[in-house]
Amino acid sequence: MRIYNTRTRAKEDFESRLAGKVGIYACGPTVYNHIHIGNARTFLNFDMIRRYLAFAGYDVTFVQNITDVDDKIISQAKQEYGDELASGAMSPEEATQLVAQKYTDAFERAMSDLRMLPIEPPGAYAPRATEHIDGMIEMIALLIERGYAYEVGGDVYFEVRTFGDYGKLSGRSLDDMRAGERVVVDERKRDPMDFALWKSAKPGEPSWESPWGRGRPGWHIECSVMSAKYLGDSFDIHGGASDLIFPHHENEVAQSEAATGIRPFARIWMHAGLLNVNKEKMAKSLGNFTLLKDVLTQGYDANTIRMLMLGTHYRKPLDFSDSALDEARAKVERFANCFRDAEWAVRTADVSEPSEVSELARACDECETEFRAEMDDDFNTAGALGAIFELVAALNVLLKEKAGALPDADAADVRHAATVIEELAGVLGLKIRSNAKETAAHAGEQGRAALRLPDGSAIAPDEDSMSSLRDSATALGLTVEREEDLVLAVLDKRAEARAARDWAASDAIRDSLREAGLAVEDTPQGQRVTPILSSPRDLAHGSS
Ligand SMILES: [Zn+2]
Structure with a gap:
């Protein structure tokens, strides 16, 4: 197997560190909002890599972190819980934790809708930054002790000049970086490129006790600490989106190799290409994004999204459009x-x-x-x-x-x-046996009940359909405790009617299911149910 390594800028024969085993660390989401389809592409590609390595016979350990403390989460918490924070009814820690949990849940739901392999022990871990603050403090203290970092007024910075290989991963010299980045002059830094390992507490922000006073970790240190915890000081593959190469991954290399003295930190760096809209990178900051959950509710299923994403090599840019989605669906x-x-x-x-x-x-x-x-x-x-x-x-x-x-x-x-x-x-994570019309359910979030069809696919009728289903169930004399059992209960009733050759009853039940947006077909294997969808384009764009 050959894998392109960003570190050496070449395709290399892959030889895992330990025979038959592979350790992968992929940078995960910052949970401050719903992910867009560009974020989804990165996660889907690492899921594909994980699946194929397992298929090729490797015992894979897969780690994908959750960044649950960050500037963006703090500002989202201020937006969502401004009143509670102002009145003191909620602490900054509680507010950021609520936001992080809400979008972690949304992320996990989105990943399961896309049929990603679950990230659960043993074999896969989704560590959260806030659960590893102690480890981060330990690594930062070690970096100060070894002369790679310094403290100024409660902030701690990594001093890039002390790490000779700084810039090697991204292929840039310190001079290039100083010229290329919009550097905010900060008198307290020894070099404009020095980056924060620990940030002193500011009012209204969550903070933790540390040897440098209350504060919170910088973003980069979490990945150095959590990768070492689950995969060791040197491991096989580190991945992420290509826009993380600099500064995030460059900084991870500097922190980890300076702290442990072990090189290389990651043997292979894999970077997934970005998703573009009209040749421009899809990004929340550019306002040109489409949320994954919206694509799913437009009726494009996991198979279609996977087919679209996997139709382009993971390192290449992918142009996203409705017509690309329709081609993938075809x-x-x-x-x-x-x-x-x-x-x-x-x-x-x-x-x-x-x-x-x-x-x-x-x-x-x-x-x-x-x-x-x-x-x-x-x-x-x-x-x-x-x-x-x-x-x-x-x-x-x-x-x-x-x-x-x-x-x-x-x-x-x-x-x-x-x-x-x-x-x-x-x-490749494509489930061909399931009907191509399978739709994804966004149950909890919108207060709907998820329904599972006999073939295992999930559908989420809207509230009107649900209440019409409930009515038919009542009319049939059915008492159904769990909403998700409703469809099956009604189908069972229809099967009974057919067995008794009561065609009128059977047809009436079929019509009531149709009212609820479900088509029933009689096949030699029994009743097949498919959600009746308008064309996705109608749903997506209304009359435009
Ligand atoms: Zn990372």
């Missing part, structure tokens, strides 16, 4: 339709052993080989998807040729090809 439909056609074609066949010589069997082998080769080449997801699409095309050809009369020998190959497509797409 690709997902091609996968899903082919998969469904294949399942349908083999439904009655005996599919014991696939042949080893048929054209389709060879296409399966080629697909698997090609998929691995592309992914082994610095995670070329676009190429890997291309390999799956070739198999989809080969399978479609065969299904068309043999329409209506599939011999058992071919059926085994068809089933095998469908399985290969499902498995390899699954490595």
